[in-house]
Amino acid sequence: xxxxxxxxxxxxxxxxxxxxxxxxxxxxxxxxxxxxxxxxxxxxxxxxxxxxxxxxxxxxxxxxxxxxxxxxxxxxxxxxxxxxxxxxxxxxxxxxxxxxxxxxxxxxxxxxxxxxxxxxxxxxxxxxxxxxxxxxxxxxxxxxxxxxxxxxxxxxxxxxxxxxxxxxxxxxxxxxxxxxxxxxxxxxxxxxxxxxxxxxxxxxxxxxxxxxxxxxxxxxxxxxxxxxxxxxxxxxxxxxxxxxxxxxxxxxxxxxxxxxxxxxxxxxxxxxxxxxxxxxxxxxxxxxxxxxxxxxxxxxxxxxxxxxxxxxxxxxxxxxxxxxxxx
Amino acid sequence: xxxxxxxxxxxxxxxxxxxxxxxxxxxxxxxxxxxxxxxxxxxxxxxxxxxxxxxxxxxxxxxxxxxxxxxxxxxxxxxxxxxxxxxxxxxxxxxxxxxxxxxxxxxxxxxxxxxxxxxxxxxxxxxxxxxxxxxxxxxxxxxxxxxxxxxxxxxxxxxxxxxxxxxxxxxxxxxxxxxxxxxxxxxxxxxxxxxxxxxxxxxxxxxxxxxxxxxxxxxxxxxxxxxxxxxxxxxxxxxxxxxxxxxxxxxxxxxxxxxxxxxxxxxxxxxxxxxxxxxxxxxxxxxxxxxxxxxxxxxxxxxxxxxxxx
Numbered sequence: 001x002x003x004x005x006x007x008x009x010x011x012x013x014x015x016x017x018x019x020x021x022x023x024x025x026x027x028x029x030x031x032x033x034x035x036x037x038x039x040x041x042x043x044x045x046x047x048x049x050x051x052x053x054x055x056x057x058x059x060x061x062x063x064x065x066x067x068x069x070x071x072x073x074x075x076x077x078x079x080x081x082x083x084x085x086x087x088x089x090x091x092x093x094x095x096x097x098x099x100x101x102x103x104x105x106x107x108x109x110x111x112x113x114x115x116x117x118x119x120x121x122x123x124x125x126x127x128x129x130x131x132x133x134x135x136x137x138x139x140x141x142x143x144x145x146x147x148x149x150x151x152x153x154x155x156x157x158x159x160x161x162x163x164x165x166x167x168x169x170x171x172x173x174x175x176x177x178x179x180x181x182x183x184x185x186x187x188x189x190x191x192x193x194x195x196x197x198x199x200x201x202x203x204x205x206x207x208x209x210x211x212x213x214x215x216x217x218x219x220x221x222x223x224x225x226x227x228x229x230x231x232x233x234x235x236x237x238x239x240x241x242x243x244x245x246x247x248x249x250x251x252x253x254x255x256x257x258x259x260x261x262x263x264x265x266x267x268x269x270x271x272x273x274x275x276x277x278x279x280x281x282x283x284x285x286x287x288x289x290x291x292x293x294x295x296x297x298x299x300x301x302x303x304x305x306x307x308x309x310x311x312x313x314x315x316x317x318x319x320x321x322x323x324x325x326x327x
Numbered sequence: 328x329x330x331x332x333x334x335x336x337x338x339x340x341x342x343x344x345x346x347x348x349x350x351x352x353x354x355x356x357x358x359x360x361x362x363x364x365x366x367x368x369x370x371x372x373x374x375x376x377x378x379x380x381x382x383x384x385x386x387x388x389x390x391x392x393x394x395x396x397x398x399x400x401x402x403x404x405x406x407x408x409x410x411x412x413x414x415x416x417x418x419x420x421x422x423x424x425x426x427x428x429x430x431x432x433x434x435x436x437x438x439x440x441x442x443x444x445x446x447x448x449x450x451x452x453x454x455x456x457x458x459x460x461x462x463x464x465x466x467x468x469x470x471x472x473x474x475x476x477x478x479x480x481x482x483x484x485x486x487x488x489x490x491x492x493x494x495x496x497x498x499x500x501x502x503x504x505x506x507x508x509x510x511x512x513x514x515x516x517x518x519x520x521x522x523x524x525x526x527x528x529x530x531x532x533x534x535x536x537x538x539x540x541x542x543x544x545x546x547x548x549x550x551x552x553x554x555x556x557x558x559x560x561x562x563x564x565x566x567x568x569x570x571x572x573x574x575x576x577x578x579x580x581x582x583x584x585x586x587x588x589x590x591x592x593x594x595x596x597x598x599x600x601x602x603x604x605x606x607x608x609x610x611x612x613x614x615x616x617x618x619x620x621x622x623x624x625x626x627x628x629x630x631x632x633x634x635x636x637x
Binding site for chain 1: 367471474475477478479480481482483484486487488490491563567570571574575576577589592593597598599601603606607609610613614615617618621622625
């Protein structure tokens with residue numbers, strides 16, 4: 001990707017980011033059911049209400065509110081939670097690592113398995129293994145994540161007692177730091193079941209991608225060339241075909257990070273996983289608008305940025321792609 | 328070539344051109360006929376057919392009123408009963424018949440699925456058609472809109488929308504319609520880009536055929552099969568989404584749906600009681616409908632990626 005095209009892409013991303021944040025602003029100000037005093041908690045004293053009204057400029061005309069909204073955003077000021085009585089910023093910072101851990105863990109499992117199984121299925125094209133493999137993969141992609149989670153919970157947690165039934169840590173467990181909490185065995189024991197559920201749901205995409213890429217690459221001239229040179233089938237598959245087939249999978253991985261952070265909503269709810277998605281759902285249910293807006297914002301930013309990363313990755317990894325202005 | 332030019336001149340030319348370009352109906356029929364010998368497509372279509380029949384005849388198939396709270400002979404609430412000959416799949420925590428809920432759930436699932444898929448694919452097809460055919464500024468604007476829709480996280484958006492506009496099926500469908508059209512639009516757009524370079528389209532343009540006619544009579548029939556394909560996948564997607572939203576508690580609570588059944592089971596702790604007869608079947612039904620869409624689209628895989636046939 002040339003410098004100009006890269007710049008164009010970044011510019012598009014900035015535009016999308018601006019549009020998404022503006023849509024969010026309008027949604028939370030103008031929608032029925034979210035009155036102007038969405039930021040106001042009825043239990044606050046009149047003085048406190050006045051103070052918040054002024055701070056967020058809710059007594060101002062809409063265009064002024066919009067400017068104040070951006071000014072607050074740049075200072076990381078997302079308001080205070082009605083429910084938790086804390087800055088939204090810190091609530092998000094507490095939830096984000098949990099979501100990130102869940103996403104990365106399940107994506108890595110899903111993509112390692114998917115790539116290997118996809119290459120294997122491509123190799124076995126036309127055999128009975130493909131005959132049963134493909135329907136199984138398609139079925140696994142069709143299963144609702146939250147339902148898979150429920151079945152796993154019933155089997156492995158309630159019935160067999162192998163895994164805890166929810167949360168990210170045992171109640172009462174204390175850790176000297178955030179890092180030591182996330183590296184503890186306790187954390188991984190809680191992470192296992194939701195991560196496996198998510199991985200099972202996610203593995204279908206890399207698997208099918210890898211398979212179809214492999215089938216395509218195996219027909220390319222350079223593979224025929226390698227065959228003519230008398231290279232072994234294994235060497236052709238691993239050194240030539242797989243390397244080229246991996247490119248789109250890498251792009252899908254980056255896209256997967258973005259969409260999973262938002263898509264984890266249901267899995268996090270089923271497993272009471274204290275991440276962004278669950279924070280969003282409980283905030284929306286409890287009409288805790290500042291938290292809902294903040295969580296939505298962070299999820300959207302991650303998704304938009306990862307879309308850009310995926311685009312760049314695709315262009316960098318695959319020199320054949322000529323990047324047009326349409327991206 | 329000559330017939331194509333004549334076709335562009337007036338409506339009467341349509342018949343002459345048929346040998347070269349079959350009509351919309353014939354073209355779709357030909358596309359749909361092809362995968363009939365593909366076991367995947369047959370399985371997918373069969374699953375769809377069964378669910379459609381169940382939805383149509385739900386009143387006859389259901390053994391109870393899905394909303395009715397049932398009592399046992401001794402006057403006690405018929406709660407959490409195991410499957411039996413009276414209650415094929417047992418009863419819920421509130422004493423309702425699970426089998427009947429499942430049957431009626433088919434109706435609302437298909438309604439949501441088909442409506443949402445039709446809207447999403449129609450918007451996507453129109454945007455792709457206009458964007459691809461006209462190009463230039465219109466294309467740029469529409470594709471930036473698509474970027475924005477793709478940038479908004481889907482489930483969170485639908486949740487917030489449902490929370491603000493009130494939990495209902497139509498609000499879930501609105502959410503899907505607003506965000507899911509870009510995928511179809513992009514595919515259709517790239518298809519239109521190749522179609523519009525074809526000689527007969529060029530000929531129609533040169534002979535002064537009105538743009539609307541070129542778009543809907545000449546270009547659209549070429550891309551409709553692709554739209555139908557996307558619709559078949561979108562049905563499953565829509566049902567999956569509606570179920571997720573209902574499960575999270577933002578769906579309509581007065582209609583019986585599979586997602587709502589699952590939410591009720593989850594909330595009333597059917598998991599710890601191991602009531603697989605309750606939370607198993609709705610999930611399996613969702614899997615079946617979604618996989619049917621996948622199977623149909625896979626049946627057309629050779630159509631979409633012809634190189635694989637070699």
